[in-house]
Amino acid sequence: MRERTSPTAAKAAPRRTAVSVDVVLLTPHGKTLATLLRRAPDLRSRERWMLPWDGARTDEMLENAADRIARDALGAAPAWLEQIGAFGDARRHPGEADISIAFVGLVAAGAPAPVGGDEAWFPLADIPALPPRHKQVIDTAFEAVRLRLDQVPIAFRLLPPTFTLTDLQGIYEILLGRRLHKASFRRALQTAWLVEPTDEWRSEGRGRPAQLYRFAPRKRRVSRRGVRFDLLGA
Amino acid sequence: MRERTSPTAAKAAPRRTAVSVDVVLLTPHGKTLATLLRRAPDLRSRERWMLPWDGARTDEMLENAADRIARDALGAAPAWLEQIGAFGDARRHPGEADISIAFVGLVAAGAPAPVGGDEAWFPLADIPALPPRHKQVIDTAFEAVRLRLDQVPIAFRLLPPTFTLTDLQGIYEILLGRRLHKASFRRALQTAWLVEPTDEWRSEGRGRPAQLYRFAPRKRRVSRRGVRFDLLGA
DNA sequence: TCAATAGTGTCTGTTAGACATTATGGA
Protein backbone atom coordinates (compact mmCIF):
# COMPACT_ATOMS: atom_id res chain seq x y z
CA MET A 1 0.00 0.00 0.00
CA ARG A 2 1.17 3.48 -0.87
CA GLU A 3 1.99 6.04 1.72
CA ARG A 4 -0.87 8.47 1.94
CA THR A 5 -0.35 12.17 1.77
CA SER A 6 -2.08 14.22 4.40
CA PRO A 7 -5.37 15.71 3.24
CA THR A 8 -4.13 19.16 4.04
CA ALA A 9 -1.43 18.71 1.41
CA ALA A 10 -4.19 18.69 -1.19
CA LYS A 11 -5.35 22.06 0.06
CA ALA A 12 -2.50 23.75 -1.73
CA ALA A 13 -3.88 25.93 -4.50
CA PRO A 14 -3.65 24.38 -7.99
CA ARG A 15 -0.73 25.59 -10.03
CA ARG A 16 -1.39 27.71 -13.06
CA THR A 17 -1.68 25.81 -16.29
CA ALA A 18 -2.01 26.80 -19.94
CA VAL A 19 -5.50 25.71 -21.03
CA SER A 20 -7.07 25.89 -24.48
CA VAL A 21 -10.60 25.32 -25.76
CA ASP A 22 -10.66 23.41 -29.05
CA VAL A 23 -13.76 22.84 -31.19
CA VAL A 24 -14.53 20.05 -33.63
CA LEU A 25 -17.27 21.19 -36.00
CA LEU A 26 -18.95 18.41 -37.95
CA THR A 27 -21.26 18.60 -40.94
CA PRO A 28 -22.52 16.01 -43.46
CA HIS A 29 -20.51 15.90 -46.65
CA GLY A 30 -21.65 13.39 -49.24
CA LYS A 31 -21.55 9.95 -47.67
CA THR A 32 -19.32 11.01 -44.78
CA LEU A 33 -18.79 13.87 -42.35
CA ALA A 34 -16.48 16.83 -42.71
CA THR A 35 -14.76 18.85 -40.03
CA LEU A 36 -13.76 22.50 -40.15
CA LEU A 37 -10.04 23.21 -40.01
CA ARG A 38 -8.22 26.51 -39.80
CA ARG A 39 -5.02 27.30 -41.60
CA ALA A 40 -2.12 27.48 -39.18
CA PRO A 41 0.43 30.19 -39.98
CA ASP A 42 3.70 28.46 -40.63
CA LEU A 43 7.02 30.21 -41.01
CA ARG A 44 8.14 27.86 -43.73
CA SER A 45 4.87 28.63 -45.57
CA ARG A 46 3.89 25.00 -45.69
CA GLU A 47 0.23 23.96 -45.68
CA ARG A 48 -0.58 23.37 -42.04
CA TRP A 49 -4.00 23.05 -40.50
CA MET A 50 -5.48 22.83 -37.02
CA LEU A 51 -8.79 22.84 -35.21
CA PRO A 52 -10.29 26.21 -34.32
CA TRP A 53 -9.20 26.97 -30.77
CA ASP A 54 -8.47 29.74 -28.32
CA GLY A 55 -7.05 30.10 -24.85
CA ALA A 56 -9.47 29.57 -21.96
CA ARG A 57 -10.39 32.75 -20.14
CA THR A 58 -11.15 32.73 -16.46
CA ASP A 59 -14.00 35.22 -16.95
CA GLU A 60 -15.93 33.03 -19.38
CA MET A 61 -17.73 29.71 -19.06
CA LEU A 62 -16.15 26.93 -21.09
CA GLU A 63 -19.36 26.49 -23.08
CA ASN A 64 -19.38 30.17 -23.94
CA ALA A 65 -15.79 30.01 -25.08
CA ALA A 66 -16.57 27.07 -27.32
CA ASP A 67 -19.58 28.84 -28.74
CA ARG A 68 -17.53 31.95 -29.43
CA ILE A 69 -14.81 29.95 -31.16
CA ALA A 70 -17.38 28.10 -33.25
CA ARG A 71 -19.10 31.33 -34.30
CA ASP A 72 -15.79 32.88 -35.21
CA ALA A 73 -14.93 29.94 -37.42
CA LEU A 74 -18.35 29.43 -38.97
CA GLY A 75 -19.87 32.87 -39.06
CA ALA A 76 -22.91 31.36 -37.33
CA ALA A 77 -23.75 29.31 -34.26
CA PRO A 78 -23.59 25.53 -34.56
CA ALA A 79 -26.87 23.65 -34.13
CA TRP A 80 -25.52 21.77 -31.13
CA LEU A 81 -22.46 21.99 -28.94
CA GLU A 82 -21.22 19.60 -26.28
CA GLN A 83 -18.05 19.05 -24.37
CA ILE A 84 -16.22 15.83 -25.07
CA GLY A 85 -13.49 16.04 -22.48
CA ALA A 86 -10.10 17.36 -21.46
CA PHE A 87 -6.96 16.24 -23.22
CA GLY A 88 -3.80 16.59 -21.25
CA ASP A 89 -1.30 14.04 -22.41
CA ALA A 90 2.02 14.86 -23.97
CA ARG A 91 0.71 15.20 -27.51
CA ARG A 92 1.63 18.53 -28.94
CA HIS A 93 -0.90 21.35 -29.21
CA PRO A 94 -0.46 24.23 -31.67
CA GLY A 95 -0.71 26.77 -28.84
CA GLU A 96 1.48 24.78 -26.49
CA ALA A 97 -1.49 24.31 -24.18
CA ASP A 98 -0.88 21.85 -21.37
CA ILE A 99 -4.54 20.92 -21.31
CA SER A 100 -7.09 21.24 -24.10
CA ILE A 101 -10.80 21.13 -23.39
CA ALA A 102 -12.51 19.86 -26.50
CA PHE A 103 -16.04 20.44 -27.72
CA VAL A 104 -17.92 18.98 -30.64
CA GLY A 105 -20.40 21.08 -32.58
CA LEU A 106 -22.88 19.97 -35.20
CA VAL A 107 -23.68 22.00 -38.29
CA ALA A 108 -26.66 21.32 -40.52
CA ALA A 109 -26.01 20.00 -44.01
CA GLY A 110 -25.69 22.63 -46.68
CA ALA A 111 -23.82 25.11 -44.53
CA PRO A 112 -22.14 27.72 -46.70
CA ALA A 113 -18.42 27.29 -47.14
CA PRO A 114 -16.49 29.52 -44.75
CA VAL A 115 -16.01 32.92 -46.30
CA GLY A 116 -12.36 33.59 -45.58
CA GLY A 117 -9.60 31.51 -47.08
CA ASP A 118 -8.38 30.52 -43.65
CA GLU A 119 -10.97 27.86 -42.89
CA ALA A 120 -12.15 24.89 -44.91
CA TRP A 121 -14.19 21.71 -44.53
CA PHE A 122 -12.26 18.46 -44.77
CA PRO A 123 -13.95 15.06 -45.13
CA LEU A 124 -13.08 12.85 -42.18
CA ALA A 125 -11.44 10.33 -44.49
CA ASP A 126 -9.19 13.01 -45.93
CA ILE A 127 -7.85 14.96 -42.95
CA PRO A 128 -4.42 16.48 -43.54
CA ALA A 129 -1.57 16.15 -41.07
CA LEU A 130 -2.59 17.79 -37.81
CA PRO A 131 -1.06 18.51 -34.44
CA PRO A 132 -1.19 15.11 -32.70
CA ARG A 133 -3.56 16.23 -30.01
CA HIS A 134 -6.00 17.56 -32.59
CA LYS A 135 -6.01 14.26 -34.43
CA GLN A 136 -6.90 12.53 -31.18
CA VAL A 137 -9.59 15.09 -30.40
CA ILE A 138 -11.29 14.58 -33.77
CA ASP A 139 -11.35 10.82 -33.32
CA THR A 140 -12.83 11.19 -29.86
CA ALA A 141 -15.40 13.69 -31.13
CA PHE A 142 -16.68 11.33 -33.80
CA GLU A 143 -16.86 8.48 -31.31
CA ALA A 144 -18.70 10.65 -28.77
CA VAL A 145 -21.29 11.61 -31.36
CA ARG A 146 -21.78 8.00 -32.37
CA LEU A 147 -22.21 6.87 -28.75
CA ARG A 148 -24.81 9.52 -27.90
CA LEU A 149 -26.70 9.01 -31.16
CA ASP A 150 -29.71 7.25 -29.71
CA GLN A 151 -29.97 9.34 -26.55
CA VAL A 152 -29.73 12.83 -27.99
CA PRO A 153 -31.35 14.14 -31.21
CA ILE A 154 -27.97 14.41 -32.90
CA ALA A 155 -29.01 13.36 -36.37
CA PHE A 156 -31.59 16.13 -36.59
CA ARG A 157 -28.95 18.76 -35.84
CA LEU A 158 -27.06 17.64 -38.93
CA LEU A 159 -30.06 18.35 -41.16
CA PRO A 160 -31.91 21.51 -42.13
CA PRO A 161 -35.32 22.15 -40.51
CA THR A 162 -37.10 20.06 -43.12
CA PHE A 163 -35.67 16.91 -44.62
CA THR A 164 -36.68 13.65 -46.26
CA LEU A 165 -36.68 10.37 -44.37
CA THR A 166 -34.01 9.16 -46.76
CA ASP A 167 -31.85 12.11 -45.70
CA LEU A 168 -32.37 11.21 -42.07
CA GLN A 169 -31.58 7.56 -42.64
CA GLY A 170 -28.44 8.62 -44.49
CA ILE A 171 -27.23 10.55 -41.45
CA TYR A 172 -27.78 7.54 -39.22
CA GLU A 173 -25.91 5.37 -41.70
CA ILE A 174 -22.96 7.77 -41.75
CA LEU A 175 -22.80 7.91 -37.99
CA LEU A 176 -23.28 4.19 -37.43
CA GLY A 177 -21.05 3.20 -40.31
CA ARG A 178 -23.48 0.65 -41.74
CA ARG A 179 -26.59 0.37 -43.87
CA LEU A 180 -29.99 0.32 -42.20
CA HIS A 181 -33.18 -1.34 -43.28
CA LYS A 182 -35.56 1.21 -44.78
CA ALA A 183 -38.86 -0.22 -43.59
CA SER A 184 -37.55 -0.94 -40.08
CA PHE A 185 -36.05 2.52 -39.83
CA ARG A 186 -39.35 4.14 -40.70
CA ARG A 187 -41.36 1.91 -38.40
CA ALA A 188 -39.07 2.74 -35.47
CA LEU A 189 -39.31 6.40 -36.33
CA GLN A 190 -43.09 6.21 -36.44
CA THR A 191 -43.45 4.55 -33.06
CA ALA A 192 -41.01 7.03 -31.51
CA TRP A 193 -43.20 10.00 -32.59
CA LEU A 194 -40.15 12.08 -33.46
CA VAL A 195 -41.05 13.64 -36.81
CA GLU A 196 -44.15 15.03 -38.47
CA PRO A 197 -44.77 15.39 -42.21
CA THR A 198 -45.01 18.77 -43.86
CA ASP A 199 -47.11 19.29 -46.99
CA GLU A 200 -44.03 19.73 -49.14
CA TRP A 201 -42.31 17.29 -51.41
CA ARG A 202 -38.87 17.37 -52.93
CA SER A 203 -37.93 15.89 -56.27
CA GLU A 204 -34.35 14.70 -56.56
CA GLY A 205 -33.52 13.86 -60.16
CA ARG A 206 -35.51 10.86 -61.33
CA GLY A 207 -37.86 8.81 -59.15
CA ARG A 208 -40.83 9.66 -57.03
CA PRO A 209 -40.50 12.86 -54.97
CA ALA A 210 -40.01 12.43 -51.24
CA GLN A 211 -42.16 14.06 -48.61
CA LEU A 212 -40.43 16.53 -46.33
CA TYR A 213 -40.59 16.05 -42.56
CA ARG A 214 -39.69 18.20 -39.60
CA PHE A 215 -38.32 17.23 -36.22
CA ALA A 216 -41.26 17.41 -33.80
CA PRO A 217 -40.92 15.03 -30.86
CA ARG A 218 -44.33 14.33 -29.32
CA LYS A 219 -43.92 11.61 -26.78
CA ARG A 220 -41.52 10.97 -23.94
CA ARG A 221 -40.11 7.48 -24.22
CA VAL A 222 -40.17 5.89 -20.79
CA SER A 223 -37.53 3.45 -22.01
CA ARG A 224 -38.48 0.23 -20.24
CA ARG A 225 -35.99 -1.69 -22.36
CA GLY A 226 -34.07 -4.63 -21.04
CA VAL A 227 -30.34 -4.72 -20.60
CA ARG A 228 -28.37 -5.19 -23.79
CA PHE A 229 -24.83 -6.26 -22.78
CA ASP A 230 -23.29 -4.76 -25.92
CA LEU A 231 -19.95 -4.71 -24.17
CA LEU A 232 -16.93 -3.91 -26.27
CA GLY A 233 -13.33 -4.74 -25.60
CA ALA A 234 -12.99 -7.08 -22.61
CA MET B 1 -23.34 37.90 -38.48
CA ARG B 2 -20.60 38.49 -35.94
CA GLU B 3 -17.42 40.22 -36.78
CA ARG B 4 -14.74 37.60 -37.10
CA THR B 5 -11.45 37.87 -35.33
CA SER B 6 -8.41 37.22 -37.41
CA PRO B 7 -7.11 33.67 -37.14
CA THR B 8 -3.76 34.91 -36.01
CA ALA B 9 -5.41 36.34 -32.91
CA ALA B 10 -5.95 32.77 -31.78
CA LYS B 11 -2.23 32.17 -31.98
CA ALA B 12 -1.75 34.00 -28.69
CA ALA B 13 -0.60 31.56 -26.02
CA PRO B 14 -3.34 30.47 -23.60
CA ARG B 15 -3.35 32.31 -20.32
CA ARG B 16 -2.45 30.44 -17.19
CA THR B 17 -5.37 28.97 -15.36
CA ALA B 18 -5.79 27.19 -11.99
CA VAL B 19 -6.79 23.59 -12.80
CA SER B 20 -7.73 20.81 -10.43
CA VAL B 21 -8.33 17.08 -10.88
CA ASP B 22 -11.33 15.83 -8.87
CA VAL B 23 -12.29 12.19 -8.45
CA VAL B 24 -15.68 10.64 -7.79
CA LEU B 25 -15.20 7.15 -6.35
CA LEU B 26 -18.31 4.97 -6.41
CA THR B 27 -18.99 1.66 -4.67
CA PRO B 28 -22.17 -0.34 -4.06
CA HIS B 29 -23.74 0.29 -0.67
CA GLY B 30 -26.90 -1.63 0.09
CA LYS B 31 -29.47 -0.80 -2.57
CA THR B 32 -27.63 2.32 -3.75
CA LEU B 33 -24.14 3.61 -4.45
CA ALA B 34 -21.84 5.47 -2.12
CA THR B 35 -19.16 8.01 -2.94
CA LEU B 36 -15.98 8.74 -1.04
CA LEU B 37 -15.71 12.19 0.50
CA ARG B 38 -12.82 13.80 2.27
CA ARG B 39 -13.14 16.02 5.30
CA ALA B 40 -12.40 19.64 4.40
CA PRO B 41 -10.50 21.55 7.06
CA ASP B 42 -12.72 24.37 8.17
CA LEU B 43 -11.65 27.22 10.38
CA ARG B 44 -14.96 27.26 12.20
CA SER B 45 -14.58 23.51 12.81
CA ARG B 46 -17.86 22.73 11.14
CA GLU B 47 -18.40 19.43 9.34
CA ARG B 48 -17.46 20.12 5.76
CA TRP B 49 -16.75 17.57 3.07
CA MET B 50 -15.48 17.55 -0.49
CA LEU B 51 -14.38 15.20 -3.24
CA PRO B 52 -10.77 14.03 -3.21
CA TRP B 53 -8.88 16.37 -5.50
CA ASP B 54 -5.48 17.87 -6.20
CA GLY B 55 -4.00 20.50 -8.45
CA ALA B 56 -3.14 19.42 -11.98
CA ARG B 57 0.58 19.14 -12.62
CA THR B 58 2.02 19.86 -16.01
CA ASP B 59 4.46 16.96 -15.69
CA GLU B 60 1.78 14.34 -15.22
CA MET B 61 -0.95 12.95 -17.44
CA LEU B 62 -4.46 13.73 -16.25
CA GLU B 63 -5.24 10.02 -15.93
CA ASN B 64 -2.17 9.51 -13.78
CA ALA B 65 -3.15 12.38 -11.55
CA ALA B 66 -6.63 10.91 -11.11
CA ASP B 67 -5.17 7.51 -10.33
CA ARG B 68 -2.82 9.00 -7.77
CA ILE B 69 -5.62 10.93 -6.09
CA ALA B 70 -7.81 7.83 -6.01
CA ARG B 71 -5.05 5.71 -4.49
CA ASP B 72 -4.36 8.35 -1.89
CA ALA B 73 -7.99 8.41 -0.88
CA LEU B 74 -8.65 4.67 -1.02
CA GLY B 75 -5.32 3.11 -0.15
CA ALA B 76 -5.71 1.04 -3.31
CA ALA B 77 -6.33 1.51 -7.01
CA PRO B 78 -9.94 1.70 -8.19
CA ALA B 79 -11.13 -1.08 -10.49
CA TRP B 80 -11.87 1.41 -13.26
CA LEU B 81 -11.21 5.05 -13.89
CA GLU B 82 -12.53 7.33 -16.61
CA GLN B 83 -12.69 11.01 -17.27
CA ILE B 84 -16.13 12.57 -17.25
CA GLY B 85 -15.26 16.09 -18.34
CA ALA B 86 -14.07 19.54 -17.42
CA PHE B 87 -16.15 21.80 -15.20
CA GLY B 88 -15.46 25.47 -15.52
CA ASP B 89 -18.55 27.42 -14.63
CA ALA B 90 -18.78 29.86 -11.77
CA ARG B 91 -19.63 27.25 -9.15
CA ARG B 92 -17.21 27.38 -6.30
CA HIS B 93 -14.44 24.86 -5.92
CA PRO B 94 -12.75 24.18 -2.56
CA GLY B 95 -9.33 24.94 -4.02
CA GLU B 96 -10.52 27.95 -6.00
CA ALA B 97 -9.73 26.12 -9.20
CA ASP B 98 -11.00 27.89 -12.32
CA ILE B 99 -11.41 24.58 -14.08
CA SER B 100 -11.86 21.13 -12.57
CA ILE B 101 -11.27 18.00 -14.59
CA ALA B 102 -13.40 15.27 -13.10
CA PHE B 103 -12.92 11.51 -13.14
CA VAL B 104 -15.14 8.72 -11.96
CA GLY B 105 -13.64 5.60 -10.41
CA LEU B 106 -15.37 2.34 -9.57
CA VAL B 107 -14.58 0.33 -6.46
CA ALA B 108 -15.70 -3.26 -5.95
CA ALA B 109 -18.32 -3.94 -3.30
CA GLY B 110 -16.95 -4.77 0.11
CA ALA B 111 -14.07 -2.34 -0.06
CA PRO B 112 -12.68 -1.72 3.41
CA ALA B 113 -13.69 1.54 5.02
CA PRO B 114 -10.96 4.17 4.57
CA VAL B 115 -8.46 3.87 7.40
CA GLY B 116 -8.00 7.47 8.42
CA GLY B 117 -10.80 9.53 9.85
CA ASP B 118 -10.55 12.00 7.02
CA GLU B 119 -12.42 10.03 4.39
CA ALA B 120 -15.78 8.28 4.51
CA TRP B 121 -18.32 6.69 2.17
CA PHE B 122 -21.64 8.51 1.82
CA PRO B 123 -24.68 6.94 0.15
CA LEU B 124 -25.70 8.98 -2.89
CA ALA B 125 -29.07 9.72 -1.34
CA ASP B 126 -27.41 11.12 1.76
CA ILE B 127 -24.66 13.42 0.52
CA PRO B 128 -23.86 16.29 2.89
CA ALA B 129 -23.57 19.88 1.76
CA LEU B 130 -20.71 20.12 -0.72
CA PRO B 131 -18.97 22.82 -2.71
CA PRO B 132 -21.44 23.51 -5.55
CA ARG B 133 -19.12 22.33 -8.26
CA HIS B 134 -18.58 19.02 -6.48
CA LYS B 135 -22.30 18.42 -6.21
CA GLN B 136 -22.57 18.93 -9.95
CA VAL B 137 -19.61 16.65 -10.62
CA ILE B 138 -21.14 13.81 -8.60
CA ASP B 139 -24.43 14.07 -10.47
CA THR B 140 -22.60 14.03 -13.78
CA ALA B 141 -20.48 11.07 -12.69
CA PHE B 142 -23.50 8.95 -11.84
CA GLU B 143 -25.15 9.86 -15.13
CA ALA B 144 -21.99 9.06 -17.09
CA VAL B 145 -21.78 5.63 -15.48
CA ARG B 146 -25.42 4.93 -16.26
CA LEU B 147 -25.03 5.96 -19.89
CA ARG B 148 -21.97 3.78 -20.50
CA LEU B 149 -23.46 0.82 -18.68
CA ASP B 150 -24.18 -1.33 -21.71
CA GLN B 151 -21.03 -0.43 -23.64
CA VAL B 152 -18.39 -0.94 -20.97
CA PRO B 153 -18.22 -3.71 -18.33
CA ILE B 154 -19.00 -1.25 -15.56
CA ALA B 155 -21.17 -3.50 -13.44
CA PHE B 156 -18.41 -6.08 -13.11
CA ARG B 157 -16.02 -3.46 -11.72
CA LEU B 158 -18.44 -2.85 -8.89
CA LEU B 159 -18.32 -6.50 -7.83
CA PRO B 160 -15.58 -8.72 -6.40
CA PRO B 161 -13.97 -11.29 -8.75
CA THR B 162 -16.69 -13.84 -8.06
CA PHE B 163 -20.31 -12.95 -7.53
CA THR B 164 -23.80 -14.36 -7.82
CA LEU B 165 -26.06 -13.50 -10.72
CA THR B 166 -28.42 -11.91 -8.23
CA ASP B 167 -25.56 -9.63 -7.13
CA LEU B 168 -24.94 -8.68 -10.74
CA GLN B 169 -28.59 -8.00 -11.43
CA GLY B 170 -28.70 -5.87 -8.28
CA ILE B 171 -25.89 -3.67 -9.63
CA TYR B 172 -27.73 -3.19 -12.90
CA GLU B 173 -30.89 -2.32 -11.00
CA ILE B 174 -29.06 0.26 -8.91
CA LEU B 175 -27.52 1.87 -11.97
CA LEU B 176 -30.66 1.79 -14.09
CA GLY B 177 -32.93 2.78 -11.23
CA ARG B 178 -35.52 0.11 -11.95
CA ARG B 179 -36.23 -3.58 -11.43
CA LEU B 180 -35.23 -6.09 -14.09
CA HIS B 181 -36.80 -9.37 -15.03
CA LYS B 182 -34.72 -12.22 -13.63
CA ALA B 183 -35.21 -14.76 -16.39
CA SER B 184 -34.69 -12.19 -19.14
CA PHE B 185 -31.60 -10.86 -17.43
CA ARG B 186 -30.04 -14.31 -17.26
CA ARG B 187 -30.98 -15.18 -20.83
CA ALA B 188 -29.38 -11.98 -22.13
CA LEU B 189 -26.31 -12.69 -20.02
CA GLN B 190 -26.08 -16.22 -21.39
CA THR B 191 -26.29 -15.20 -25.02
CA ALA B 192 -23.69 -12.47 -24.44
CA TRP B 193 -21.14 -15.01 -23.14
CA LEU B 194 -19.94 -12.61 -20.49
CA VAL B 195 -19.68 -14.78 -17.38
CA GLU B 196 -18.69 -18.33 -16.56
CA PRO B 197 -19.72 -20.34 -13.51
CA THR B 198 -17.23 -21.36 -10.84
CA ASP B 199 -17.71 -24.52 -8.78
CA GLU B 200 -18.51 -22.53 -5.69
CA TRP B 201 -21.85 -21.71 -4.13
CA ARG B 202 -22.76 -19.10 -1.56
CA SER B 203 -25.53 -19.47 0.99
CA GLU B 204 -27.14 -16.22 2.04
CA GLY B 205 -29.45 -16.82 5.00
CA ARG B 206 -32.38 -18.99 4.00
CA GLY B 207 -33.14 -20.23 0.53
CA ARG B 208 -31.18 -22.19 -2.01
CA PRO B 209 -27.49 -21.22 -2.28
CA ALA B 210 -26.49 -19.31 -5.40
CA GLN B 211 -23.71 -20.35 -7.72
CA LEU B 212 -20.78 -17.98 -8.01
CA TYR B 213 -19.73 -16.67 -11.41
CA ARG B 214 -16.75 -14.79 -12.70
CA PHE B 215 -16.48 -12.19 -15.45
CA ALA B 216 -15.05 -14.00 -18.47
CA PRO B 217 -16.12 -12.48 -21.79
CA ARG B 218 -15.81 -15.00 -24.61
CA LYS B 219 -17.38 -13.53 -27.66
CA ARG B 220 -17.14 -10.24 -29.45
CA ARG B 221 -20.61 -8.87 -30.05
CA VAL B 222 -20.84 -7.52 -33.56
CA SER B 223 -23.81 -5.42 -32.50
CA ARG B 224 -26.00 -5.39 -35.61
CA ARG B 225 -28.87 -3.83 -33.68
CA GLY B 226 -31.33 -1.48 -35.26
CA VAL B 227 -31.69 2.16 -34.30
CA ARG B 228 -33.54 2.75 -31.04
CA PHE B 229 -34.56 6.43 -30.96
CA ASP B 230 -34.51 6.55 -27.15
CA LEU B 231 -34.20 10.30 -27.31
CA LEU B 232 -34.55 12.18 -24.07
CA GLY B 233 -35.48 15.82 -23.61
CA ALA B 234 -36.56 17.34 -26.91
C1' DT C 1 -41.90 2.86 -71.72
C1' DC C 2 -38.13 2.36 -68.67
C1' DA C 3 -35.42 3.56 -64.75
C1' DA C 4 -35.10 5.17 -60.32
C1' DT C 5 -36.60 6.33 -55.98
C1' DA C 6 -40.49 6.71 -52.30
C1' DG C 7 -43.38 4.39 -49.45
C1' DT C 8 -46.01 0.32 -47.48
C1' DG C 9 -47.98 -4.46 -46.44
C1' DT C 10 -46.90 -9.15 -45.09
C1' DC C 11 -44.24 -12.85 -43.32
C1' DT C 12 -40.91 -14.86 -40.17
C1' DG C 13 -37.34 -15.53 -36.77
C1' DT C 14 -35.78 -13.47 -32.48
C1' DT C 15 -36.41 -11.84 -28.06
C1' DA C 16 -38.25 -9.63 -23.76
C1' DG C 17 -41.44 -10.20 -20.23
C1' DA C 18 -45.08 -12.93 -17.68
C1' DC C 19 -45.92 -17.00 -15.46
C1' DA C 20 -45.28 -21.36 -13.61
C1' DT C 21 -42.55 -24.95 -11.88
C1' DT C 22 -38.76 -27.37 -9.95
C1' DA C 23 -34.51 -27.28 -6.87
C1' DT C 24 -32.27 -26.75 -2.58
C1' DG C 25 -30.94 -25.07 1.38
C1' DG C 26 -32.08 -22.87 6.43
C1' DA C 27 -35.26 -22.03 10.19
Add this chain to the structure above:
DNA sequence: TCCATAATGTCTAACAGACACTATTGA
Protein backbone atom coordinates in the same frame (compact mmCIF):
# COMPACT_ATOMS: atom_id res chain seq x y z
C1' DT D 1 -42.38 -29.21 7.63
C1' DC D 2 -42.46 -24.59 5.84
C1' DC D 3 -40.34 -20.75 3.78
C1' DA D 4 -37.20 -18.25 1.05
C1' DT D 5 -34.38 -17.95 -2.66
C1' DA D 6 -32.14 -20.04 -6.99
C1' DA D 7 -32.75 -21.59 -11.47
C1' DT D 8 -35.21 -22.81 -15.56
C1' DG D 9 -38.96 -24.14 -19.01
C1' DT D 10 -42.99 -22.44 -21.65
C1' DC D 11 -46.05 -19.14 -23.63
C1' DT D 12 -47.05 -14.78 -25.85
C1' DA D 13 -46.69 -10.17 -27.59
C1' DA D 14 -43.57 -7.01 -29.69
C1' DC D 15 -40.32 -6.16 -33.04
C1' DA D 16 -36.48 -6.27 -36.48
C1' DG D 17 -35.25 -7.70 -40.95
C1' DA D 18 -36.39 -9.74 -45.53
C1' DC D 19 -39.17 -9.47 -49.37
C1' DA D 20 -42.43 -8.02 -52.40
C1' DC D 21 -45.30 -4.84 -54.12
C1' DT D 22 -47.41 -0.33 -55.34
C1' DA D 23 -46.76 4.79 -56.30
C1' DT D 24 -44.86 8.53 -58.71
C1' DT D 25 -41.77 11.07 -60.96
C1' DG D 26 -37.92 12.15 -64.90
C1' DA D 27 -35.57 10.59 -68.93
